[in-house]
Amino acid sequence: MSDLLLRNCTLKGAASPVDILIADGRIAAIEAQLQAPNAEIIDCQGNLVTPPFVESHIHLDSVLAAGDPHFNQSGTLFEGIQIWGERKKTLTKADVQSRALEALKMMAAQGVLYVRTHVDVTEPSLVALDALLELQDQVKDWTTVQICAFPQDGIYSRPENIGLLEEALKRGAQVVGGIPHYELTREDGVASIHHIFDLAERYDRLIDVHCDEVDDEQSRFLEVIVAEAIKHGNGERVAASHTTAFGSYNDSYAYKLLGFLRRTNINFIANPLINITLQGRMDSYPKRRGLTRIKELWQNGINVSVGQDCIYDPWYIFGTGSMITVAYMTVHVSQMTGLPEIDACFDMITANGARSLHVQDYDLKVGNPANVVVLPVKDAFSALRFQVAPSHVISRGKLIVQNKAATSEISVG
Numbered sequence: 001m002s003d004l005l006l007r008n009c010t011l012k013g014a015a016s017p018v019d020i021l022i023a024d025g026r027i028a029a030i031e032a033q034l035q036a037p038n039a040e041i042i043d044c045q046g047n048l049v050t051p052p053f054v055e056s057h058i059h060l061d062s063v064l065a066a067g068d069p070h071f072n073q074s075g076t077l078f079e080g081i082q083i084w085g086e087r088k089k090t091l092t093k094a095d096v097q098s099r100a101l102e103a104l105k106m107m108a109a110q111g112v113l114y115v116r117t118h119v120d121v122t123e124p125s126l127v128a129l130d131a132l133l134e135l136q137d138q139v140k141d142w143t144t145v146q147i148c149a150f151p152q153d154g155i156y157s158r159p160e161n162i163g164l165l166e167e168a169l170k171r172g173a174q175v176v177g178g179i180p181h182y183e184l185t186r187e188d189g190v191a192s193i194h195h196i197f198d199l200a201e202r203y204d205r206l207i208d209v210h211c212d213e214v215d216d217e218q219s220r221f222l223e224v225i226v227a228e229a230i231k232h233g234n235g236e237r238v239a240a241s242h243t244t245a246f247g248s249y250n251d252s253y254a255y256k257l258l259g260f261l262r263r264t265n266i267n268f269i270a271n272p273l274i275n276i277t278l279q280g281r282m283d284s285y286p287k288r289r290g291l292t293r294i295k296e297l298w299q300n301g302i303n304v305s306v307g308q309d310c311i312y313d314p315w316y317i318f319g320t321g322s323m324i325t326v327a328y329m330t331v332h333v334s335q336m337t338g339l340p341e342i343d344a345c346f347d348m349i350t351a352n353g354a355r356s357l358h359v360q361d362y363d364l365k366v367g368n369p370a371n372v373v374v375l376p377v378k379d380a381f382s383a384l385r386f387q388v389a390p391s392h393v394i395s396r397g398k399l400i401v402q403n404k405a406a407t408s409e410i411s412v413g
């Protein structure tokens with residue numbers, strides 16, 4: 001592998017452009033006017049160069065499976081779960097791996113090189129989990145996949161589910177998941193969170209819970225996660241995904257909760273594309289947005305990253321793999337249209353995602369693995385404004401993607 005020299009790179013927040021030298025798969029130097037006579041040169045033209053995008057929340061076992069056996073006509077979370085319940089009976093390893101691989105390539109083409117996937121572990125053969133564990137190893141030379149064992153139907157809804165969740169950790173899932181608001185009772189939901197924290201401690205795993213993904217203002221499992229994180233002192237290893245009910249809590253309760261949250265360092269992962277479409281379905285008007293309080297969490301210094309959640313699956317029929325689209329949607333639905341707020345939304349698909357996923361060696365820093373994305377614009381705002389794809393994606397020091405700018409010929413006026 002020959003050395004690469006990226007000339008004239010603008011790093012986010014830096015005053016003047018630099019060159020980046022890549023050798024042996026790592027960043028060897030970052031300085032102005034580097035000399036490297038034998039290196040292959042990429043002229044970045046003063047454009048924005050960033051670490052890769054981070055997909056904090058997706059379900060690779062169900063990607064690209066929309067319409068099979070039928071499409072979700074009501075658009076609700078619950079019809080999605082019911083359709084998936086039928087589809088998952090027909091899963092095979094090859095089926096999961098081919099769809100997941102296609103999605104990972106779609107994402108890599110758009111600069112996404114870190115992915116946390118949830119995988120349904122309430123299907124008794126655990127075939128999807130085995131398929132993704134194998135795939136994770138097959139793709140590790142060009143993308144990093146982290147697997148969360150996700151009990152889609154609930155831990156206590158069937159007696160065998162509790163054992164399946166633990167078995168998934170034994171087989172190698174790196175993150176423990178849950179879905180307390182979908183357990184049969186509130187008591188089961190609370191118990192499920194205690195169980196998740198216990199498993200995470202015993203198996204030394206991260207935690208990422210689908211939490212309060214409903215419009216019900218009485219769905220209050222986030223406070224249970226907060227209490228557990230305070231007791232265990234492990235908040236930075238914990239993520240609360242969705243938390244859409246937080247958008248429906250009364251302000252007095254939300255304010256109290258924000259105070260507790262500041263003590264825990266837990267990470268929030270919002271999924272604006274999917275939740276703006278799934279939630280509020282039972283409302284007439286005014287119709288709620290069904291999104292967690294992204295702006296307020298950010299204002300309180302709490303780590304928020306965002307995910308795509310779905311690509312063409314039983315819950316959501318769109319999705320291209322682009323995290324730029326997710327950040328763009330975050331700006332809109334969270335009303336984060338001030339320039340510092342737009343900048344923060346860009347962080348939610350880069351640095352904040354790396355923090356949520358506990359990615360080591362993420363930054364563009366000498367000695368770190370050379371995972372680098374070149375965007376065809378000068379700054380983060382322009383990346384969202386024009387919703388660009390990267391011009392170059394470098395993974396482990398190797399150029400793996402080049403996207404040519406689309407051009408239009410217009411003959412009017």
Ligand SMILES: [Zn+2]
Nearest residue numbers: 059118210309
């Ligand atoms: Zn999800």
